[in-house]
Amino acid sequence: MLYKFGTFELDTDLLEFRVSDKVRPLEPQVFDVLRHLVANADRVISRDELIDVVWAGRAISDASISSRINAARKALGDSGKQQALIKTVPRRGFRFLGNVAIANQTKDIFRGAIGLAGGADDARRIAGDLDVRYVLEGSVRRDGRRTRVTAQLVDGENSTHLWAESYDRKIDDVFDIQDEIVKEIITRLRLELSDGEHALTLSRGTSSVEAWQYCVQAMEFWLRLNASDHVGAGELAEKAVEIDPNYAAAWALLAWTHHMDWRLGLGGDSAATFERAAALAEKAMSLDDCNPYAIGISTSVVAASGRHDKGIEITSRGLDLLPGNADVRCYRSYALMNVARYEEAVENFRAALALNPLAPNWYLGGYARALLCLGRFDEALRITDQILAEEPSFYYAWLHRIFIYQKTALGPIAVLLIN
Numbered sequence: 001m002l003y004k005f006g007t008f009e010l011d012t013d014l015l016e017f018r019v020s021d022k023v024r025p026l027e028p029q030v031f032d033v034l035r036h037l038v039a040n041a042d043r044v045i046s047r048d049e050l051i052d053v054v055w056a057g058r059a060i061s062d063a064s065i066s067s068r069i070n071a072a073r074k075a076l077g078d079s080g081k082q083q084a085l086i087k088t089v090p091r092r093g094f095r096f097l098g099n100v101a102i103a104n105q106t107k108d109i110f111r112g113a114i115g116l117a118g119g120a121d122d123a124r125r126i127a128g129d130l131d132v133r134y135v136l137e138g139s140v141r142r143d144g145r146r147t148r149v150t151a152q153l154v155d156g157e158n159s160t161h162l163w164a165e166s167y168d169r170k171i172d173d174v175f176d177i178q179d180e181i182v183k184e185i186i187t188r189l190r191l192e193l194s195d196g197e198h199a200l201t202l203s204r205g206t207s208s209v210e211a212w213q214y215c216v217q218a219m220e221f222w223l224r225l226n227a228s229d230h231v232g233a234g235e236l237a238e239k240a241v242e243i244d245p246n247y248a249a250a251w252a253l254l255a256w257t258h259h260m261d262w263r264l265g266l267g268g269d270s271a272a273t274f275e276r277a278a279a280l281a282e283k284a285m286s287l288d289d290c291n292p293y294a295i296g297i298s299t300s301v302v303a304a305s306g307r308h309d310k311g312i313e314i315t316s317r318g319l320d321l322l323p324g325n326a327d328v329r330c331y332r333s334y335a336l337m338n339v340a341r342y343e344e345a346v347e348n349f350r351a352a353l354a355l356n357p358l359a360p361n362w363y364l365g366g367y368a369r370a371l372l373c374l375g376r377f378d379e380a381l382r383i384t385d386q387i388l389a390e391e392p393s394f395y396y397a398w399l400h401r402i403f404i405y406q407k408t409a410l411g412p413i414a415v416l417l418i419n
Contacts, residue, residue, distance in 0.1 A: 003038045005085075005098035008076065010038055014350060015379060017075065028378035029054055030071040037072070037086060037096040046093035069094060127156020157324055205288050206247040214240040215250045222256060223360050230266075233257050248288035255280030255297040259304070277301060290321050296331040303338045311335040326356035330363050337370055345370040361387045365396045377404050 003010040009018040012035055017026045026034070032054040037045055051060050054068070069086060078085045085098045123135045138151035152164035206212055218236035221229040234257035240250035258277035262270060281301045284294035295318040302310040315332040322328050329352040336345040349367040353359050364387050372380035381404050387397040 001039075001102060003035075004101045005038065008098075010035060012039075014353060015382075024075060026075055027068075027071065028376070028382065030068050030075065032382065033068045034072045034075070037094060038098070038100055041096040041098065041100045044089050044093050044095045049093070123154040123156055123159050205249060205291065206244045208244045208247070211240045211243040211247050211250060214243070215247070215253060218250075218253050222253060223362065230257060230260055234261075246287055248284045248291045249293055251280055251287060252284035252291060252293035252297050255284055255301070256293070259297060259300055262304075274304065278305075292318070292322060292325050292327045292331075295322075295328055299331045299335050303335065308335070308338045311338060324355060326352040326359070326363075329355060330366060333370065334366055337366070337373065340373075342370050342373045346374070361391050361394055361397070365394065365400070368397070368400050372400060372404055372407075377408055380404055 001012045003012070007020045009016075009021075010031075011018065015031065016023050017031060017034070018024065033050060036050065036053050047062070047065055050065060051057060069088075070080060073079055073083075073086050076085045080088070083097075085096060087095050087097050089095055123137065127135050135154045135156045136151060137154060138149065141148045141150075146168060148166060148168050150164070150166045152161055154161055206215075214236045218233045218240065221236065222233035234254065237250050237254035237257060240247055241254060244250065255277050258273055258280060260266075262273040262277055277297070278301045281294070281297040284291065285298050288294060295314060299311045299314050299318075302308075302314065312335050315328065315335045318325075318328040319332060329348055333345040333348040333352065336342070336348060346367070349363065349370060352363055353367070356363070364383050368380045368383040368387070371377075371383070380400065384397050384400045384404065387394050388401070391397075
């Protein structure tokens, strides 16, 4: 979510506070306080509510709360005396007074441009100039009191038309048309950037609809990253390769399931399970070395065998081939973490989240891990809590939460989680 007020922006997806488009660092708890106040600008927020949201209900002194409020005010150019943006309501709490606008999640995908768009080359040029993936083209024609708005969404990488629609309305309804177009685009992008992006990747390399369907279902199961669905993903991937033995994406998904069996100790003979995962990954790469899933599993396998430089090499080549693929960018981040290049990993995770704002939880799980490796526990915990709120069975997030609790004052809670 992106909140705008005055010259300020609070980006809760990228965890950034910006002033006049420039990022300004905020201490994590100050960011959380400001986020909750801004998101609830229509009401007074009590101290108890702030403690529940920001400090997870821990015992916090009034002085600690006041220091975070003062820091938030300072970041906004406000003060306890002025209280122009953050007002203290005696004996009740705090209220944010700014006029807040909420921007949609396509902020990092679209930027405005006015130009003559007359064909495929124009869409590619505009996308390249603005450094975006998608371009919205359109026209407006007026006839008396009526207007026709035509809009089409174009993939700037290959000039593919993803969606088009025309709207005939009265002039008085022009703002309703804008809202309708925005909703259509967001809906379409949800398909293109999440399920649709995976479906497109999975469709490459097979002419069998049945194999493709099994693979799509396997991906859906696998992305949940819990033990029961993990088994189901393996069974579906097996069916896909039986139907089409030359289907690289299916071999890659099957390799992923064996690799996770090995990591979690679910496959019985650990050495044999790992060897099987490595062989399946090699098979996938031999069929299609440009497939993102094949790149990902190959990176993980070589990392598990201690060949971290090879993982860097594989992901570097992957980004050369697929510079706009968010998954490959995330695999690159994991490879960087394996050689303790955590700052670079964080940068790559952030780039992946910009490419795919509707990121799956394995993006966020890796991002949290990179942050906790840097000792940025508050940020890592915030992302971990976000994952578990959406997917309570995501086991890596539970491991991260336990680790963070052990490293902070919440150690006793970590013991309860382990038990």
